[in-house]
Each structure stands twice: as C-alpha cells, then as structure tokens.
Amino acid sequence: MKIFDLLKYEKELFGKGYNRICGIDEAGRGPLAGPVMVGAAIMDMDYIIPEVNDSKQLSEKTRERLYDEVLAAAIGYKTVAVDCDVIDEINILNATKKGMMQAAEGLFPFPDILLVDAVKCDFFCPSISIIHGDALSYSIAAASILAKVERDKLMVKYAELYPEYGF
DSSP, X not given: OHHHXXXXXXXXXXXXXXXXXXXXXXXXXXXXXXXXXXEEEEEOTTXXXXXXXXXXXXXXXXXXXXXXXXXXXXXXXXXXXEOHHHHHHHOHHHHHHHHHHHHHHTOSSOOSEEEEESOOOOOSSOXXXXXXXXXXXXXXXXXXXXXXXXXXXXXXXXXXXXXXXXX
C-alpha cells in the first residue's frame, strides 16, 4: 500500500530517536507568475491520513479536502510566500531556499529534523534532501499539499484582480 511506502523515512528517523520530523516542499517554481509558496509540516504519526500523496498526483478537490485534514493532524505547520520581487532579485532557487528557511524557523514546536524535497540548505537543525521527496515521504507530501493549496488560492485571487492575464 502506498502510505506505508511514504512512511519509510519517518519510521527510520523515529527509530533513530527523532520525534518531530518536518517535511518541507514548495509550489510555484515553474510558473511564470506568482510567488513561490513553501509548506512545512510536522505531522502527528499517531494519526496517519491514508490519502496523503504528492500534491501533483491529487485532484484539486482531493487536495483541498486533504489540506484541512493535514492542518488538523499537524503538530506544527507553516506556509511562506516569497513574492516575485524577491524571486527577480535573488533568483528562483535562492527564493525557494529563503522560503524554506523562513518556514522551518517559523514552526512551533521546532523540528528535530527536516525532510526537504530536493533542495539543500544550511538549516538550524539536521536535514535530509530527498529527490522526488514529495512522492517518497509522508511529511514532505503533506507539506506539498499545504504549499499547493495555498498557492492555488492566492492565484485565484490574482485572477480576480488581474483578469487580463488569464491566471
């Protein structure tokens, strides 16, 4: 079953004594408009949400429903938007890293370790960068849902404000 595959990293880290495992992911690195949105989530491992998966693999309706479930099941979470002015100034990769740092530092409680989708940063605590982490880690997948839904909501507002751009 997919959910057990997604818990591989978390189970291994719990076995090593880590309790507050935080997943971090972003949405919006590819689009030409809007912010890059970062989600960070420390999930309660006593309350597993079976449908959690990489946000790109979920329908919009399922993502929105799971968003509320992730918020309810999270021990701690944070989302951060890094706007286009910052992206233009420091580039998309550095803007993503900045958002990831802000999201991790804004968590309460502080995490013991971070599982990060693909990006490597010098965080304040240990971190593991996992290529395709949103498809391989429950915590990162949960964070991907937060980031994607938050960004989508923001882009809907932009579409209303600026209909000429077709967001």
